Amino acid sequence: MPTTLSAQDPAAAAQPRAAHQQDRQRQAGYAARLDGVSKSFGRPGAQQQVLDGISLDVAPGEFVTLLGASGCGKSTLLNLVADLESPTDGTIEVPGGRPALMFQEHALFPWLTAGRNIELALRMRGVAKAERRQEAERLLELVRLTGAYGKRVHELSGGMRQRVALARALAQDSQLLLMDEPFAALDAITRDVLHEELTRVWAETDVSVLFVTHNVREAVRLAERVVLLSSRPGRIAREWRVDIPQPRRIEDAEVSRLSVEITEELRGEIRRHGQH
């Protein structure tokens, strides 16, 4: 198996933001650890390797974006971490329990109101009935949707739906939030607003985020660390630490400068595929 550039020392990468973090996670020193993870699809003989030897740590409270062109297996990687699929090879450890996952589509249940969607996640987590309503209202307030409790999903705008989906993901009280291009289908202004919201919510909670995107500026705008994947098979090509202080804006000069650098690298990765 080819060697890959794995993540640096997770302890050094961790910026302690919240006062307390889950014990198990602190003991482990990471929110997720991927070690030599590979994934192939198809029958033996006609296999296609999607991911090859991915080793990556996400530190407690860290915000990491996975960046890559289409076909780099970044969504597959999230599915593996979410335990929706199993790796062909390698191990994945998530000490904080079942991770929450947000999809590109809101994936809210249309037969429930916004509030009830959140309550269902609370219920599955074992929150007592008496507390669910209050907790759901609190989470809606956190994503600035006070008063949307009784709204049906189809009555909400795209941005509001994704905020409810974020609240539902947070309702799982997981230490790790996986996000699979959650803002890709939104218009630019709404996306900007949701970037700000996500940064704020992330700062107010102690959740770690692993965020997948193909949008370089989005990756730089949000993350403390950007990990670039090559395509077919997906391998970790390079990673960058983003030291620009939050709150950032997507049009900030520093965000642009780093984005240009990363885009060059990404284009190089894509170009390699046209050469043979």
Add this chain to the structure above:
Amino acid sequence: MASTETERPPESGASPAGGAQGAERDDAAELAGLEAGLDALDTRTQARTPLARTLREKALPPAVAVVLVLALWQSAFALELKPDYQLPSPLMVWDALAEEWYKGTILGVVWQSVSRGALGFLVALVVATPLGLLVARVKVVRAAIGPVLSGLQSLPSVAWVPAAIIWFGLTDATIYAVVLLGAVPSIANGLVAGVDRIQPLHLRAGKVIGATGLRGVRHVLLPAALPGYVSGLKQGWAFSWRSLMAAELIATSPELGVGLGQLLETGRVYQDMPLVLGAILLILLVGIGIELLLFAPLERRVLRNRGLLAAR
């Protein structure tokens, strides 16, 4: 997750130096305002249609159609296309029903059939729901009985009556057996279709929040399949009612009591055409009535809650 007050924790590692606090609050206010604007611009509102318009658009056309049919019927009678013992006028049918009404038996007759139909339907529901779930979710079961189950829908349940009489004699068991054989495939197939149309994304989302196994069935699979399930129920009721009439018409005996099917058979035996037409009318009315009062509102509600009705 830490308890989350609305204020940003000061030690928040990502925030800039303390001097920017005021500016940050302005930013937050600006963001909230921007967000409120976006939300307001993008939210769809639906006005309810006024009652008068609903009546004009929904109730008037069928009323006109009924009047037209009655008028045609009356003119056929007036032209004496058939002798009046074969083709009575609407008024004669009305009189026959009124006579049954004054005998004080007609409500009992209708109730006999409706209660049988309802009980048969409920039992069919209890049988068909797990059956449909099994066929929908277990590959082997689907391969084994899926085709038979959908094939059974095209078998008229009246075909089961002779078999049921041989098995159970002229008893209630015969009638219920026929009703079940008519309704179970419809309901089960409706559920299968409903499950097949579930968005895979919803199943994955259910898994992610921890709704797996039976909890997944109860909280995700069944509610997600509800639109298909409800149309299965609707069709299942129609099949129950049809099968019940077939069974009552053929399986008549004093012990079985008098339902609408037996009333129809009585009319035939006495060559009482007004009574026969009256009984047919009652059967039709009960069938339509239950559909309109029970299943149509249920279906509308399910679809409206999911925002699937707005386009219609």
